[in-house]
Amino acid sequence: MSAIAAILNREGSAEGRSIRAMLAAAPHRGSDIEVLSHGRCVLGICRHKEWPESAIATEGGIAVAFTGTIDNCDSLVNELEGRGLPSIQPTPAGVLLAGFRVYGEKLPNMLRGAFAAVLTDGSRLWAFRDHVGFKPLFFREDARGCYLATEAKQIVAGAGIPREPDHDVLKRIFYKEYDDNTPSALKGVRRLPKATLLVAGDDGIVLRRYWQPERLLESAGLSEEDIRDRFGEMMTQAVARILTGHDVLSLSGGIDSPAIAAFAAPEYLKLTGRPLPVLSFVFPHLPSVDERPYIEMIVSALGLELHTYEISANPLDRLRQWADVLDGPVPHIWISDSEEYYRVAKALGFRTILTGEAAEFLVEMRPFILQHLIARGRWKAAAEQIRVMRSARRSWKSIGGQVASTFLPGFVEAAYTRVRRPYRSPRIPDWLDPRVVNEVKARHTVPVRHRWKDHQLHRFTGPGLSIEVEADEICQVLCGVRTRMPWADVDLWEFFLSLPAEVKYPYPQRKALVRRLLRGKVPEPVLDRQDKTFSDDSVKERFRYEMIRYWLLEKPYRLEGVDYKRLTERIEQRRFDTVDILWSVDLAKIHAFLDLWQE
Numbered sequence: 001m002s003a004i005a006a007i008l009n010r011e012g013s014a015e016g017r018s019i020r021a022m023l024a025a026a027p028h029r030g031s032d033i034e035v036l037s038h039g040r041c042v043l044g045i046c047r048h049k050e051w052p053e054s055a056i057a058t059e060g061g062i063a064v065a066f067t068g069t070i071d072n073c074d075s076l077v078n079e080l081e082g083r084g085l086p087s088i089q090p091t092p093a094g095v096l097l098a099g100f101r102v103y104g105e106k107l108p109n110m111l112r113g114a115f116a117a118v119l120t121d122g123s124r125l126w127a128f129r130d131h132v133g134f135k136p137l138f139f140r141e142d143a144r145g146c147y148l149a150t151e152a153k154q155i156v157a158g159a160g161i162p163r164e165p166d167h168d169v170l171k172r173i174f175y176k177e178y179d180d181n182t183p184s185a186l187k188g189v190r191r192l193p194k195a196t197l198l199v200a201g202d203d204g205i206v207l208r209r210y211w212q213p214e215r216l217l218e219s220a221g222l223s224e225e226d227i228r229d230r231f232g233e234m235m236t237q238a239v240a241r242i243l244t245g246h247d248v249l250s251l252s253g254g255i256d257s258p259a260i261a262a263f264a265a266p267e268y269l270k271l272t273g274r275p276l277p278v279l280s281f282v283f284p285h286l287p288s289v290d291e292r293p294y295i296e297m298i299v300s301a302l303g304l305e306l307h308t309y310e311i312s313a314n315p316l317d318r319l320r321q322w323a324d325v326l327d328g329p330v331p332h333i334w335i336s337d338s339e340e341y342y343r344v345a346k347a348l349g350f351r352t353i354l355t356g357e358a359a360e361f362l363v364e365m366r367p368f369i370l371q372h373l374i375a376r377g378r379w380k381a382a383a384e385q386i387r388v389m390r391s392a393r394r395s396w397k398s399i400g401g402q403v404a405s406t407f408l409p410g411f412v413e414a415a416y417t418r419v420r421r422p423y424r425s426p427r428i429p430d431w432l433d434p435r436v437v438n439e440v441k442a443r444h445t446v447p448v449r450h451r452w453k454d455h456q457l458h459r460f461t462g463p464g465l466s467i468e469v470e471a472d473e474i475c476q477v478l479c480g481v482r483t484r485m486p487w488a489d490v491d492l493w494e495f496f497l498s499l500p501a502e503v504k505y506p507y508p509q510r511k512a513l514v515r516r517l518l519r520g521k522v523p524e525p526v527l528d529r530q531d532k533t534f535s536d537d538s539v540k541e542r543f544r545y546e547m548i549r550y551w552l553l554e555k556p557y558r559l560e561g562v563d564y565k566r567l568t569e570r571i572e573q574r575r576f577d578t579v580d581i582l583w584s585v586d587l588a589k590i591h592a593f594l595d596l597w598q599e
Helices: 016-024 073-082 092-110 152-159 167-174 224-240 256-272 292-302 319-325 335-347 359-363 369-375 379-391 396-405 410-419 434-443 448-461 467-479 490-497 512-517 524-528 536-542 545-553 564-573 578-597
Strands: 002-009 032-038 041-047 054-059 062-070 113-120 125-129 138-141 145-149 196-201 204-209 247-250 277-281 305-309 352-354 482-484
Touching: 002 016, 002 054, 002 062, 002 113, 002 125, 002 152, 016 032, 016 041, 016 152, 032 054, 032 062, 041 054, 041 062, 041 113, 054 092, 062 092, 073 092, 092 113, 092 125, 092 196, 125 145, 138 152, 138 204, 145 152, 167 578, 224 256, 224 490, 224 512, 247 256, 256 292, 256 359, 277 292, 277 335, 292 305, 292 524, 319 578, 335 352, 335 467, 359 490, 359 512, 369 379, 369 396, 369 448, 379 396, 410 434, 410 448, 467 482, 536 578, 545 564, 545 578
Parallel strands: 247 277, 247 352, 277 305, 352 482
Antiparallel strands: 002 041, 002 145, 032 041, 054 062, 062 113, 113 125, 125 196, 138 145, 196 204
């Protein structure tokens, strides 16, 4: 609902004209513009008047531009006042200015929420976004200076560079080879990684991570009772600090969103005196997808207010327009689904949407736990894992293969991946060259004994919630709502990271620890359900072959590794399965983005 921009000019005083051009390049962010010149730096913000999420201020020789929310603003004010700082404005901008004077570059790690900020003393500049990356921030450095802004298109406008696609980035996006350091799909624009501090001055730009979650990994020694108590405290805090009184929960029949409901419902009742509203997809004509029986069970048990609707969005609608406003293709998610959901929520009068997303990153990264325990000599825990695997009827051959793989060097596996006969993965369509996919896998091979650790951390330090979340944030702006993910609360993430592997994943059952911690809070049939719904039927029902044909076969673009002849045959046969659909929609997004440069 707002944006920030900044220019540090190395040649003299920065001008306000360029910053205004940057902010105007994203009109959906708001027309209420404010600009502040401070030495060789100029800061700017824009916002919608009904969403005052951005601010610009100066005090004590430091200026700040801020957008987003700081969830622990009040506690930081109390802490700073306890250090003797008088008259602190209890606003995000006030906290940032006072906090920077006291904590300096340690300040970003003390903040909680979804935010992006730029501070300057007039000759240097500090910029950062939140730990998880909910608020985007892009930058560019050239001989004239440094440019920062909420969207990539704003950097292009401020720096006066051509708006061109980066074909290398497009290939990386399609083959899922992107991470926090992957530049924007617009050439010449870089993404500031999450949990990273950018410092710019006369000597150039330096990037430093301000959060090192790897230091927390398996650091806690808590009893089962302590874990239960701590989990309850962290979940209550995670929902309480983001509720506004105009909230709705996106509820499914799984575990993740009902867990949020269990903790948010009493807090929402305390805040408003009303039941917590929930909004759920239902599919009355698709029993394999519909979760309404479980949803209604949860609503009844927790005293929630249920709203439902049937999803009808077409994933191929307005691809070109979305590629334009999002500054590139966005893999994995169907932005049309998000838009439809947000507009329904907004029409019902809700402004903030709570979701159960991100839980998988905390509680379901189970692979390679046995190899991890063996590599670290935790024999008792490894023996218990083997016992549990045998009780789940895993074969000795399968277990022995996992044990042996612990000692396989990464370079050997990478070499084998490159030279072995190409294979077809169930998740790779037959119109993709598996050698290209193999090469991507080989470049990112991690030794098996390190993969458990890599799985626990790569959502924090790798792609995680990156391109997809940035795109979804723009969709929220366009629809006039915002989403919050209690499972992505940093304090909650740190708690789960600190748990030992064998405690975090005690059984082969999915989300075993969380199921146990939720006993008595979420209905037992939900926690114990054996059936699982899949979206395949809904995906197939809404897919349109004539539209995919238009984008993939009637356009001149060709991406390396795609067998367009075979793709043509499959489209003409109309025999796509779900994997074909998902990959083809991602490819169509690439083509739609490139189509922006066609007359």
